[in-house]
Amino acid sequence: MMAASVRATFRLFQPLRPVPPMRIPLRQPTVPGRTTVARTMGVLPLPFFSKPRDFSLPNSSWGPEMVRLYEHYNSQCEVEREGGEKQKGPWKRLPSYNRVLKYATGGVYLSKLIQSKARLFTRNIKEPGASFEYVLFDNSEEQKCVGILQAGHLLEGPPGFVHGGAIATMIDTVTGAHATLLSGPVMTANLNINYRSPIPLGSTVVLESCLDKKEDKKTFVTCKVTSSNGSKLHSEATALFVSISVCKILDGV
Numbered sequence: 001m002m003a004a005s006v007r008a009t010f011r012l013f014q015p016l017r018p019v020p021p022m023r024i025p026l027r028q029p030t031v032p033g034r035t036t037v038a039r040t041m042g043v044l045p046l047p048f049f050s051k052p053r054d055f056s057l058p059n060s061s062w063g064p065e066m067v068r069l070y071e072h073y074n075s076q077c078e079v080e081r082e083g084g085e086k087q088k089g090p091w092k093r094l095p096s097y098n099r100v101l102k103y104a105t106g107g108v109y110l111s112k113l114i115q116s117k118a119r120l121f122t123r124n125i126k127e128p129g130a131s132f133e134y135v136l137f138d139n140s141e142e143q144k145c146v147g148i149l150q151a152g153h154l155l156e157g158p159p160g161f162v163h164g165g166a167i168a169t170m171i172d173t174v175t176g177a178h179a180t181l182l183s184g185p186v187m188t189a190n191l192n193i194n195y196r197s198p199i200p201l202g203s204t205v206v207l208e209s210c211l212d213k214k215e216d217k218k219t220f221v222t223c224k225v226t227s228s229n230g231s232k233l234h235s236e237a238t239a240l241f242v243s244i245s246v247c248k249i250l251d252g253v
């Protein structure tokens with residue numbers, strides 16, 4: 001019953017794609033002598049206006065390498081043309097929330113309607129810098145997605161190094177977000193990782209996901225994890241994502 005009503009609601013939010021945190025203006029520009037309040041104020045209850053936290057923005061726990069790489073890609077999200085005019089650049093920063101529903105159009109509202117405790121596990125350690133600090137950038141023209149990860153102290157596997165499962169999680173996150181952008185809703189069907197050299201805990205690494213090929217429901221991507229200056233290969237992976245319908249997820253697959 002619950003699944004059916006959620007499914008009906010979710011259809012309104014298709015297709016799955018990122019949205020800016022707030023699409024509906026709270027207030028429209030004030031015209032002298034007239035107070036204008038967005039019409040939607042009467043439609044949506046006030047708590048729905050709270051802005052979700054975007055975890056992909058710099059915070060005080062980010063080290064110099066994390067900040068440097070963030071700035072490197074972020075500076076290419078908007079480029080200045082001759083004459084000073086700004087236009088979209090080749091890269092796009094992807095926002096990052098603590099609940100998957102918030103990625104869908106209108107999902108911020110849906111996320112609040114469904115009072116589930118479910119949270120995206122890469123974004124649920126309260127202490128900044130303790131686990132996965134990451135930001136994703138997408139380059140649709142080159143069909144590439146890059147993740148910059150600073151691996152915190154709670155991700156330890158072998159003493160002083162990052163746990164292989166945490167590395168797999170981040171490869172799945174970067175390739176999964178990339179495949180979603182390429183093909184819409186997908187699930188990981190296969191993830192194959194070769195761990196080449198350990199990642200020191202606390203270090204910043206770069207994950208680069210590239211489209212290999214698309215065949216009907218299948219999206220094949222490859223991923224490389226390298227040190228922040230690209231000199232060391234830490235891991236390489238291939239992944240297969242299979243397109244699914246959102247209704248299937250809501251029905252419990």
Ligand SMILES: CCCCCCCCCCCCCCCC(=O)SCCNC(=O)CCNC(=O)[C@H](O)C(C)(C)COP(=O)(O)OP(=O)(O)OC[C@H]1O[C@@H](n2cnc3c(N)ncnc32)[C@H](O)[C@@H]1OP(=O)(O)O
Binds near residue numbers: 094181190243
């Ligand atoms: C703003 C940003 C936007 C982005 C916004 C994203 C935000 C969010 C961020 C978080 C990102 C986290 C990303 C995590 C992503 C998961 O971690 S997903 C969780 C882990 N994965 C699972 O639990 C999947 C479990 N498996 C399944 O549900 C089903 O087996 C599958 C994978 C959906 C496939 O089932 P199906 O739809 O029935 O597919 P089926 O018809 O059997 O097969 C289709 C084709 O795929 C092939 N295939 C299926 N499975 C396999 C396999 N394992 N190996 C090889 N081939 C296979 C079949 O042979 C078939 O091939 P063809 O015959 O067509 O050539």
